Amino acid sequence: MSIVSTLLRARDAEGGHNVAFGLIAVALAAAVFYVDTYTDIEGAIAVLYVVIMLLAAQATTRVGLFVIAAACAALTLLSYAMTHGDDADLQSTTRLIVALAALFVTTMLLVKTETARLTLLAINSALKESEARYRSIFDRTRVALWERDYSKLRSYLMDVRAQGVTDIKTHARTNPTFVDHCIGLIKVVAANEAAREMLGPESSAVGSLRRSFITGQERFLDVVQAIMDGERVFEDMAEVRADNGEDKLVLLSIAFPEDPAAFNRVVVSMVDITQREMALKALAEAQAELTMASRAATVGAMSASLAHELNQPLGAIVVNSQTLLRWLDRDPPDLAAVRRSAERMIRDSQRASDIIQNTRGLLSPSNNKLESISLDRLIDETMALMEHELQRSGTTVHIERKAHIPPVSAVKIELQQVLINLLTNAIQAMDEARSPQRIIRIATARPDIDHVSIAVRDTGPGITDDVKDKLFAPFFTTKAAGMGMGLSICRTTLEARGGKLDGTNHHDGGAIFEMSLLIKPEVEHA
Structure with missing residues (x-):
């Protein structure tokens, strides 16, 4: 929209010109011309045309102001010519110049005022349109x-x-x-x-x-x-x-x-976003149930496999032990036969050990390659994975980052699983204790030149004395629905890479678990 059309619309919005002001201005102009021309009154009567301009400003446009100003100027000059055309003097000429100057200045001021008024009306109209558009968007x-x-x-x-x-x-x-x-x-x-x-x-x-x-x-x-x-x-x-x-x-x-x-x-x-979060929660719960079922199935399969594979070497060890005792009971003992039985026992024991090692190797597949991992990035990504659980439980996490912590060479998924397990345990401990403050603090450090550490501290009830010695024992749990394998697996996972996991009570309250990691492990699998 152009400024001209906007100004015209603003003028039209006023509802037309004031006819009364126009008629009064015309009558007053005639009166001023008559007095200035046909009376003997001395003075700058033509200055009164300024009053006519002020009245006309209420009833006309800017163009009209210029026309009326020109008409008033023409009347002033006409009157001057009729009264002083033959005997003009300095005084009458000065009055003429003053009247014309007053008329010109007044006209310019009125035009400027009219322009400002119309601009203000246009701005106000544009503001009303903008408010109407905003209100339409707001409401709909x-x-x-x-x-x-x-x-x-x-x-x-x-x-x-x-x-x-x-x-x-x-x-x-x-x-x-x-x-x-x-x-x-x-x-x-x-x-x-x-x-x-x-x-x-x-x-x-x-x-x-x-x-x-x-x-x-x-x-x-x-x-x-x-x-x-x-x-x-x-x-x-x-x-x-x-x-x-x-x-x-x-x-x-x-x-x-x-x-x-x-x-x-x-x-x-x-x-x-309630429905979206409920769907995400249901998905997370389904994944957790699937993971637990998978783990249970894995444990069952491993147990059955171990029982089957170990049955034969263990049975052979028992038979060889009984044979060895019989050779020892002879008089004199048959030491050569005893030696052969002992050697067979050693052979079968080694075979049982190999079976266990192979089964353990299934838990640390060779395709889990070591990679360079930033602890800060690991923590940030783990926080993103745990975001829903932290929000659900109303838990606040404070991360204390130590400068100049070098990256570690490890398997990312293993470290992430350990950190998730520690965070989950902290949340559950504060849930069960109904802790008034639900805060978890994660701090990184470099205790020595070869190791870095991640400490996870909560504001829960801490670790009781009767639990400390069995904290990392397999199948030991204080939870009603727990399996007692979480901390044990976490420690085993870290130890397999040359690290360690310790848990104790913090002197300011709550439990603290510290993961110690080798910066550059010498071997991929311990």
Whole structure:
């Protein structure tokens, strides 16, 4: 749209010209011309044409102003010619110049004012169109949207920060009414239909914000912290509760404006991902069940295979042992026969050992090649795999990264399985103990020139004295549905690569498990 058409539309929107002002201006112009021409009054009567211009400005366009100004100037010159054409003097000429100058200046100012007025009308019209488009998008989109007024909350948070507060969660723990006070400062300006469908009419009603975040308010405090820190965008997953009591998992997104004055209209969006997360959870549970069934089948197959393969050499050892005793019972003992029986026993024992070694080799297939692994990347990828379980349990993970940790030469899947097992054990320990703080700390270190380590510490109840000695024993478990093989397999896996796994209690509480890894193992399989 061109600026000209916009200005014309703005002028047309006024509803036409004011005829009354026009008639008054015409009458006044005639009166001024008559007085200036046919009376003996001395003075710059023509200056009164300025009043005519002011009246005409209410009833005409910019072009009309120029026409009227030209007409007034023509009347002024005509009057001057009729009254002073033959005997013009300096005084009358000066009055003429003053009148024309006043008329010109007034016309320019009125044109400028008219242009500014029409421009303002055009801008206002464009703003109305933009607001209408925005409102149409806001109301019709299927994403749940709210407009909320965060201005009072931001002002309050700036006052809190001025008092030296930087950690909102710590401040909230020492001030139990802080969260409710902050929620009370937020007002809902508008909500679209999708928002009302997601949380219900009460949570989307215009007015004070209704508490919708599920118990704990952790995500709300994260939003408050983002406002205090001056962040422009906040995005995270959060659990919310609808008016009907249904809990939903949503992707929350808030765009904060740069201008503090614009915090009275902040757009908040939520996308319901409950069904997607339920599907992912069901898939993860199915995979876990399949893995457990596979492991059980593997254990059963291995047990049957070992029983079958070991039966013959063990039976031969028993027979040779009985034969050896009979040769020893002779008088005198037949030492040559005893020696042959002992040699056969050694042979059969070695055969049994070979069977066990071959079976163990199935657990460490030769196609698992060593590769260079960054511990930071390993931890990040494992956190991504564990994201759903950590969110489900409400567990926070703090990672303490040590600088200049070299990569290790290992099998990535093995280290990942060990780390997942340790994290899972930590989550389950805090679940069973109902720990008030659910925090896992992962720290990397380099204890010496040949080793690096990963320590996993939780805030659970720790390891009891009666469990410490049997912690890594196969088939020992403190869980009702546990198999007691997790920690045993983890330690065996690390030891097979020249590493080790230890577990103890931390002096500040909770259990801590440390994986020690060789940076460059000398052999691929121990």
